Amino acid sequence: MALVEAIVPVFTVILLGWAARKFNFISEKATSILNSFAFYFALPALFFTAIYMINFNVLLNAKLLLSVILPMLIVAVIAYLYAVFTKRDDKTKVAYVLGSFLGQNAYLAIPFISLAYGVSFEPMTALVGAIYFSVGMGLNLFILEYYSTKRPQIVKPIVNVLKTPTIWGILFALGFSILATYYGVKMPLFLRNTLTMVAAPASAVALFALGTFLHKKSKIDLKEVLTLCFFKNLLLPIISVAVIALLAFESIDTKVIILQAAMPMAITNFVLSEQYNVRKELISTSIVVSTIISLVTLSLLTFVL
Numbered sequence: 001m002a003l004v005e006a007i008v009p010v011f012t013v014i015l016l017g018w019a020a021r022k023f024n025f026i027s028e029k030a031t032s033i034l035n036s037f038a039f040y041f042a043l044p045a046l047f048f049t050a051i052y053m054i055n056f057n058v059l060l061n062a063k064l065l066l067s068v069i070l071p072m073l074i075v076a077v078i079a080y081l082y083a084v085f086t087k088r089d090d091k092t093k094v095a096y097v098l099g100s101f102l103g104q105n106a107y108l109a110i111p112f113i114s115l116a117y118g119v120s121f122e123p124m125t126a127l128v129g130a131i132y133f134s135v136g137m138g139l140n141l142f143i144l145e146y147y148s149t150k151r152p153q154i155v156k157p158i159v160n161v162l163k164t165p166t167i168w169g170i171l172f173a174l175g176f177s178i179l180a181t182y183y184g185v186k187m188p189l190f191l192r193n194t195l196t197m198v199a200a201p202a203s204a205v206a207l208f209a210l211g212t213f214l215h216k217k218s219k220i221d222l223k224e225v226l227t228l229c230f231f232k233n234l235l236l237p238i239i240s241v242a243v244i245a246l247l248a249f250e251s252i253d254t255k256v257i258i259l260q261a262a263m264p265m266a267i268t269n270f271v272l273s274e275q276y277n278v279r280k281e282l283i284s285t286s287i288v289v290s291t292i293i294s295l296v297t298l299s300l301l302t303f304v305l
Helices: 002-022 030-051 056-060 062-085 090-101 109-117 119-148 155-163 165-183 189-199 202-214 222-247 254-261 268-276 280-304
Strands: none
Touching (some): 002 280, 030 119, 030 165, 030 189, 030 268, 056 119, 062 119, 090 280, 119 165, 202 280, 268 280
8 A cells, every 4th residue: 555655646646647648737848947947956956965964884785785786787777688689779787777777766765765664764765766866867867978979988987977967966965964974063053955856856856757758759679678677676575685695785775775775767857868868769659668567576575575
């Protein structure tokens, strides 16, 4: 029941976006405008507000970091190799990697895990989500920048990633976390309220934009969609379990890490695919299907864990 309560709003906002285009309440250009707002303003503020209050000492827990980051890197490599061996074009390779590890680690994860296990799990859920945000967005942006250059290289994509607003939001948040943890610095109330206001519509705007885009009738290979969902919904949590076991990471918090890994594909992936023009149809459809599949996978994991 907790999962249904968390997912229903996701589909409701997507449906509203679809209806807005269906009945011509907004123009086709609205999708790009909405995504631009999300990419340049709302997402950076969202990442900042999700990270800056975390005690920086907690982020120095090696087993915790490895339990979250290693599975992401492993599944990304597997997704890429699969795309190479099946002779996919570059944009499809990027789409496979893009959708393989970054999930709805805040909007869906926090209310679901809190309802399923209690509010005492909320801080760890937010922390793990913040790690996913930071590493996942950095990796995705690097990959997108790498493949968007005519002559792929290493330095230029890194420089371009460091110029993106989202990365600035993450870096500023980590910097403030250090200041708050070690020097007791507190954020001015007006600044915190401003960032909270800008961040608040991030998920809704991205979901609404996704709905407007889904109004377009385009053919999608269902096999590709299900392959992408397999990487995100099934393979990533399986790898997470294996990595946690190999690291001998014994903590009640490991169930949060596994459930976070099993979250459906991130809405932000659609924002990125729109900004970089990378298989938007595949990513948008996969987000919807992945969220539907998560009704089953998350329910089973909750029962097992």
